[in-house]
Amino acid sequence: MCPTPDVSPDRLVARKAGRRIAVVLPALDEERTIGPLVAGLVRFTEGPHPLVDELVVLDSGSTDRTAERAAAAGARVLDRADAVPGAPVLPGKGEAMWRAVVALGTSDLVCFLDADLVDPHPDVVPRLLAPLLLRPGTALVKGYHRRPLDGSAGHEGGRVTELMARPLLAALRPELRHVRQPLGGEYAATRELLDLLPFATGYGVDIGLLLDTAALRGTGAIAQADLGVRRHRNRPVHELARTSREVLATALDRCGVPDSGAGIIGFRPGSGTGGPGADPDGERPGDDPGWRSDVHPLLQVDRPAPGPVRSGGPAGPIPPGARASGVTALVAGS
Incomplete structure (x- = not known):
């Protein structure tokens, strides 16, 4: 996994060799950022020989002006329901990505x-x-950033990555411990690879694709790219706990480790006695009136590999822990 070469867009265009490239932005209620982001990317689609053939915003059910602003800035906006007609929509970032890959069957990268x-x-x-x-031989490129937290000059972002994901990889898949940001949302891949891999519907999608790529093609097929400084909206810790649960579920599944499938109980200081679902396991987390408790079930599932779905295969979800991704079988048969 070597550093990314410093190349200009013109040099890359010369190496496309007829391959079509799509840039996909899965979006849910991102009206504040989507317009400027798309506007900065449109230049790669312009000219007689563009680097990018299609710039797509996959709208994941936004209730604000995300779709309108993305279209005004120059992107093709694809509604998640239209991307895979007939497949009931599930929530999650990975669901949006899966639908985009199924829909973009003419793109090579x-x-x-x-x-x-x-x-x-x-x-x-x-x-x-x-x-x-x-x-x-490169099939997947993972971007990495310097991630300041709340405007600081230091390197304090990527909390789920540093506290959970990278230690987990070191324990279960040490050959991937050099991946700087396994949960980063900026990456590129060949569609040939993506067509073979299942997609976790939630936040487990990023680590799932990384682990499955390593299992199917080996770590030599994975490169990393320095993307400078990443600034985005930092979420509160109680939201990151739910993200972590989905990441952990996918990582354990791909590593063949049994998972209970239980959701998490979030605790925060505040009034109330817990409310509905406060006693899921007989431990009565809502007994202390000084704390508020919320039960968050693990709803994430896997979608089957996009290639067979595009060819008319079943698109229904794969239950968590089913180990039905087919990656192990593909490796054994390769």
Whole structure:
């Protein structure tokens, strides 16, 4: 996993060799950031020989003006329900990404960017695409950033990454412990690879694709790209706990470790006696009136690999822990 070469968009265009490239931004209620973000990316779609053939915002059911502002800035907006007609919509970031890959069957390379990015590196797209275009055998490129927390100059962001994901990889998949930001939402891959992999519907999608790529193609197929400084909206810790649960569920599943499938109980100081669902396991977490408790079930599932779905195969969800991804079988048969 070598550093990304410093290349210009023009040099990359010369290496496309007829391949089509799509940039996808899964978005849910991101009206504050989506317009400027798309406007900064449109230049890669312009000219007689553009680097990017399609700039797509996959709207995941936004209730604000995300779709309107994305279209005004120059993106093609694709509603999640229209991307895979007939497949009931499930919640989650991974669901949106899966639908985009199924829909973009003519693209050879797919680049994903989070829709809440603020002032991304101007060459974020070329940096992610460079290894795929220049290094034969590369199938997945993971971006990494310096992530200041709440405007600080230090490196304090990526809390789920540093406190949970990277230690987990060191314990269960040490060959991936050098991946700087396994949960980063900025990455690019060949559609050939993505067509073979299941997609966790929630926040487990990023680590799931990383683990499955390593299992199917080996770590030599994974590159990393320096994307400078990442600024986005930092979420409160109680929200990160739910994210962590989904990431953990997917990682354990891909590593063959049994998971209870239980959700988490969140505790916060405040009035109330817990409310509905406060006693899911007989432990009565709502007994202390000085604390508020909320039960968050684990709703994340896997979607099957996009390639067979695009060819008419079943699109229904795979239950958690089913180990039905097919990655192990693919590796054994390769």
